[in-house]
Every structure is written in structure tokens, then in C-alpha cells.
Amino acid sequence: xxxxxxxxxxxxxxxxxxxxxxxxxxxxxxxxxxxxxxxxxxxxxxxxxxxxxxxxxxxxxxxxxxxxxxxxxxxxxxxxxxxxxxxxxxxxxxxxxxxxxxxxxxxxxxxxxxxxxxxxxxx
Numbered sequence: 001x002x003x004x005x006x007x008x009x010x011x012x013x014x015x016x017x018x019x020x021x022x023x024x025x026x027x028x029x030x031x032x033x034x035x036x037x038x039x040x041x042x043x044x045x046x047x048x049x050x051x052x053x054x055x056x057x058x059x060x061x062x063x064x065x066x067x068x069x070x071x072x073x074x075x076x077x078x079x080x081x082x083x084x085x086x087x088x089x090x091x092x093x094x095x096x097x098x099x100x101x102x103x104x105x106x107x108x109x110x111x112x113x114x115x116x117x118x119x120x121x122x123x
Contacts, residue, residue, distance in 0.1 A: 001025040001112045003095050008117030011085055017119060019080040021095030026112070028076040032103035034110065035069065035080050037091035037119075044094070046105025048080060053101035060105065062088070085121045092116040 007019040021033060034049035048059045048069040057069050068081040078095060096110035 003112055003114035005095050005114045005117040008119045010120045012123050013086050015085050016083045019093055021078040023076045029073045031097040032100055033078040034096045034103055036094045039091045049103030049105055051103040087121045090121050092118050
């Protein structure tokens, strides 16, 4: 199983980025996908997730109204559209997959993890 994130980079405050998570080696339709982020020295934080059962979504309070998660099962892809970025969003972003049909932002339930992509918000 592989999860590969892409789309990170350097963006100015107020800007936007779209992260992608490509899955292979798993029946993607049956996995709920989550995005986490980690700043060095801090715990990994759940950002958003999307369920496999009904594509319901959840967001951390810190990103509600700014981030949008979506999935394209036919392409084995999940996206995280990030708008109105601020320096507090600077982190390594990881996607994770769980066989649970309803997604959660807990780390312990995730079965697979990607290697991460760096997002830096700075002027």
C-alpha cells in the first residue's frame, strides 16, 4: 500500500494550495482518508477527513471554512483545497487511510500513512 502526497510548497499569507493524496495497492473506495499535519516539536494534528461510506467530512476548528476535502475514487485520489493560508498553517501535511467506513481525526485508527508534503506559508 502506498499513499503519496503532493502539492506542497511555499505560499504567501492569504494564498491557496491544493494538496493531493494518491493511493495505490488498496481498494480505495473502502477507505476513509484523513489529512494530518505536524510542526516540529508538536503533536501531529488531525486537519480533515472524508468517509468512504457517504463522503461525509470533518474539519478541525482551526481550518473550518478555509479548507475543503474531496475525493475522486475513480482516480484513487483525495484532495485538500486550502484557502486563506496563514503562517500557522505551516507544517508537513500527511494523508492517512483507515478501513473504517466513517472517518475520524484520530491517529490511532489510521492503517496507512504517506510520507508527507511540506507547506510553508511565509511572505
